[in-house]
Amino acid sequence: MKNIRIIDIQTITDNIKEMCIEANHFLSEDMEEVFEAAVLKEESSLGRQILNQLEENLKIAGENMIPICQDTGMAVIFVKVGQNVHFDGGDLTTAINEGVRQGYTQGYLRKSVVADPIYRENTNDNTPAVIHYDIVAGDRVEMTVAPKGFGSENMSRVFMLKPADGIEGVKDAVLTAVKDAGPNACPPMVVGVGIGGTFEKCAYLAKKALVRNLNEKAGKPYLRDLEKELLKSINSLGIGPGGLGGTQTALAVNIEAYPTHIAGLPVAVNICCHVNRHITRTI
Numbered sequence: 001m002k003n004i005r006i007i008d009i010q011t012i013t014d015n016i017k018e019m020c021i022e023a024n025h026f027l028s029e030d031m032e033e034v035f036e037a038a039v040l041k042e043e044s045s046l047g048r049q050i051l052n053q054l055e056e057n058l059k060i061a062g063e064n065m066i067p068i069c070q071d072t073g074m075a076v077i078f079v080k081v082g083q084n085v086h087f088d089g090g091d092l093t094t095a096i097n098e099g100v101r102q103g104y105t106q107g108y109l110r111k112s113v114v115a116d117p118i119y120r121e122n123t124n125d126n127t128p129a130v131i132h133y134d135i136v137a138g139d140r141v142e143m144t145v146a147p148k149g150f151g152s153e154n155m156s157r158v159f160m161l162k163p164a165d166g167i168e169g170v171k172d173a174v175l176t177a178v179k180d181a182g183p184n185a186c187p188p189m190v191v192g193v194g195i196g197g198t199f200e201k202c203a204y205l206a207k208k209a210l211v212r213n214l215n216e217k218a219g220k221p222y223l224r225d226l227e228k229e230l231l232k233s234i235n236s237l238g239i240g241p242g243g244l245g246g247t248q249t250a251l252a253v254n255i256e257a258y259p260t261h262i263a264g265l266p267v268a269v270n271i272c273c274h275v276n277r278h279i280t281r282t283i
Contacts, residue, residue: 039051041247043247047248054241193206197260205258211278223255227252
């Protein structure tokens with residue numbers, strides 16, 4: 001075979017470890033930009049006070065290497081693997097989970113994962129991660145680590161709409177999810193929306209939408225318009241920073257869409273708090 005690139009599996013573990021620690025201590029640049037903009041836009045004096053406190057928290061976290069939130073999340077990882085890559089020294093899933101284990105134990109991050117959803121015994125190293133793989137062309141590996149806290153995760157929703165509900169039904173679903181979440185998702189929030197596919201695909205799209213760089217526009221013009229309209233509508237709800245009122249309930253709305261069946265219109269809303277932690281590296 002030609003053009004096969006060999007990657008030592010330890011490289012994957014080392015990078016995942018570093019990314020888990022970095023994502024839990026520092027906002028990504030795109031999140032810093034929208035957060036700073038929200039501070040300037042907020043019209044409520046109490047809302048501005050809360051945003052200034054959150055900003056101070058972020059500053060202290062970075063300077064003293066303290067996690068930006070006490071809920072350091074369940075590690076959600078998106079991996080794009082070039083089909084011309086061969087991993088040497090072990091299997092990819094084990095290497096990723098080892099990176100998460102090292103990152104959370106050596107980084108003194110809170111371990112929040114239980115081995116069974118009913119019996120609830122803590123795994124004590126925040127593994128296993130939730131890993132999404134995508135095989136792509138080329139000889140590179142792109143990894144995105146997104147520690148997901150469950151205050152906001154618990155507020156997420158899936159709606160199985162009828163095709164006739166159309167775009168107005170999508171808008172109503174998103175606004176319903178945000179209104180029901182209220183203060184529980186630690187606003188100002190980032191709202192990820194997935195439209196289309198199947199029951200599980202739209203949820204995946206909504207999660208993936210959260211880690212899309214906020215400076216990158218949606219793929220279709222109508223989605224870009226919908227993102228702007230929904231952001232304006234959400235910020236008109238009056239929930240505000242900390243749920244105590246204001247004009248900055250959401251920092252951004254990101255939407256991803258996928259083809260679907262003639263009989264369905266699945267919509268998922270995955271909400272994240274104001275830190276919306278994510279970091280991407282390409283090897």
